[in-house]
Amino acid sequence: MQSSSRTALLLTAAAAVQSSETQEDDLLDAFEMICDEDGLLSLEAFLQFDEVSALLEDGLLGTDEVEQIWLAVAGSKASKLGREGFMEAFGKVDELFEDFEEPDDAVPTELSMNGDAASPASDGVPVADEEVDEDLATAFVSLAGSRQGAITLEQLLRWQEVRGLIDEEQLTEDEVTSLFQGCLTKGSDTLTLSGFARFNAGLDDLFEDDLSALVSESAAAAAAAEDAASAAxxxxxxxxxxxxxxxxxxxxxxxxxxxxxxxxxxxxxxxxxxxxxxxxxxxxxxxxxxxxxxxxxxxxxxxxxxxxxxxxxxxxxxxxxxxxxxxxxxxxxxx
CATH class of the missing domain: 1.10.238.10 (EF-hand)
Incomplete structure (x- = not known):
């Protein structure tokens, strides 16, 4: 199964946990397949769960984010979770993606016993790493070490592209910090590949706003000159x-x-x-x-x-x- 399909599967199945008893049963069946003989699940097994590992592989989720969720539910990394704890942890993963909405014409994807998709995945999912601009992905890897890595605010401020804009006084560290914080997922203080892509999109928007402001200033000056000439x-x-x-x-x-x-x-x-x-x-x-x-x-x-x-x-x-x-x-x- 392709990673993008598994990512779509996770988002569709996780959203359905709250609204569909059938989907909940499927997730619980999946839990029975990955828990130990005592009916408990470890952090390591949760990280290897197909739907979670797919997000890690796609760079849409960081290991540190999963660990934060685990600590919030289990109390420690060494603690194990039962069925209810698994559902709670899985629900918190889903909450990280609550800002991403499926299109109205999306085709629902059902979760089968082995974790494969029973029908085509929809397009209403976060951008997978293979869909990120290749130049951006290369820049991310140079900072994080791999597509599955993550970068801190300090690393971002040292990035040549950002540092150059700051040195040329086209950007301030406060603006970088604000953009960075706006791209973080809940419970994390680092950016994964998808967060890095969102950061760069926000940077582009910032300069488009500056251009619009420049145009508006020129338009206002022209209008003022025209008014002055009319009054004279x-x-x-x-x-x-x-x-x-x-x-x-x-x-x-x-x-x-x-x-x-x-x-x-x-x-x-x-x-x-x-x-x-x-x-x-x-x-x-x-x-x-x-x-x-x-x-x-x-x-x-x-x-x-x-x-x-x-x-x-x-x-x-x-x-x-x-x-x-x-x-x-x-x-x-x-x-």
Whole structure:
């Protein structure tokens, strides 16, 4: 049986312990197969139980996490558990994954006597180690020693990628600590491979938020400048406004007119995505679609039938200023 299937089996069976007498009977039958002649189960046997060992092999659960659960139920590592203790310990393992939900169309998986899946596993499970980005997995192994290892906060702070961001003042140790703590599973103070993947996803989100903030600041500055100009003098007639192009933004305005048809035109997200400047930057690998979407989200929109989904001239100018600021920021980092 593949490890990912056994992981799906654990989550489906463990969730059913509380709601299905049939699943509970299956787990108790499994207990009878792995307990000793006195009807007791040791920590070592629990670690070797198929459904627990599958999580350990996948890097979704650490040995220290299992030991913490065992201590909470049995009182010591040397103590053994009976049927009720086994069910309690198994339930605590399930609680570690309570944030992961199965999709509505998931196919239920039943537990057979030998621990194999009786039907296909669902996709609503934590990411197994083989699904983690290979570069991330390699980085994790360099820190933890193996895919089944775990890393501490101190190791994470010494990781070259994180240390570089801290040294460049793009990240603080407090932010790293907060992200680290948010990725820990209950009862553990170290990150397994899946926790490390969650940490990196959170790191990406943090920088996407910074980019959105940068866009918003540029948009606010552009709006303030436009308000100041409006307050300084009454607006000229429309034809004069079309002719009164500021030298500093004339190229941007000309680009907008070329895309929208006039200064009073409006651009959709698709127009921006197909804009030559954007397509060239994406094709050259200098930015990706997510960064373009972040620029779009931060730019002020013009209402159209009540939905702010189109970009006017002011918003296009703000988007260009944010784009310039983004690359100036990256150049400063390189220097």
């Amino acid at each position: 003098a009454p607006p000229p007639p429309q034809q004069e406004a079309d002719d009164a192009v500021d030298d500093e933004t004339s190229d941007v305005e000309a680009e907008f007119v070329a895309l929208a048809g006039s200064r009073n035109g409006l651009l959709t997200l698709n127009d921006v995505l197909e804009w030559d400047t954007v397509t060239e930057l994406v094709a050259d690998g200098q930015m990706d679609r997510e960064e373009v979407l972040a620029l779009w989200d931060g730019a002020p929109k013009t209402s159209n039938g009540g939905a702010k989904q189109r970009l006017g001239l002011a918003g296009f100018v703000a988007l260009n200023e944010a784009l310039d600021a983004l690359f100036e920021f990256e150049e400063e980092d390189e220097n």
